[in-house]
Amino acid sequence: MTSSSVSSKLESLAAAGEAYEKNEAGSREALIDLSGLLIATLEIPSEFIQRSFWAEPAMSAQCKFAAGVQPFQDLKEAGDAGLSPQVLSEKTGVEITLLQRLMRHLTTMYLVTYEKGAFHATTLSNGLPEQNYQDSISFCYNVAGPSFNGSPEYFRKTGYKQPTSLTDGPFQDAHKTQLPFFEWLVATPPHLSNFDFFMSAYRAGKAN
Known part of the structure; x- marks a missing residue:
């Protein structure tokens, strides 16, 4: 990997970002593809293993778990206020310590956010209850x-x-x-x- 190869990918990302701001067709997909290419350029094997064979499979299992207890639905209904771990635990019926462990992983995967003592939905998580x-x-x-x-x-x-x-x-x-x-x-x-x-x-x- 060379700094020039990273720089060229960043320039392509910037150009795709400008196209996205102008609502050009295909720009969103281009941004996703270029972001993946940048990660593949920067990621080292140990990080690849952790992401591909630990973090992402765990996220898949947690999303399947969530399909049964519906935290994404609860966070969507809560709106901008979000839900504290205690309230989300009460709504889902998941013991609070277990719930926090699961939700913290989903936070690190950018599926939800955690701010000021509360979990919050994202645009992505708001679509998943469908x-x-x-x-x-x-x-x-x-x-x-x-x-x-x-x-x-x-x-x-x-x-x-x-x-x-x-x-x-x-x-x-x-x-x-x-x-x-x-x-x-x-x-x-x-x-x-x-x-x-x-x-x-x-x-x-x-x-x-």
């Missing part, structure tokens, strides 16, 4: 997640070959089934409904 996103979280965590996590062992067992059958792949191995993906969804509610909402949310908020 049903299509709640069901998307459930689908990704319960259905897709085990397939991704189990795929290295599946390919090791099968000699690192491309699957050729709709009934024998990482998905079937993870979920202990011989059914094709869509047939399994139908046979195991509420996964089909969760998948439908996931697909409805796939391009939600984006122009057609």
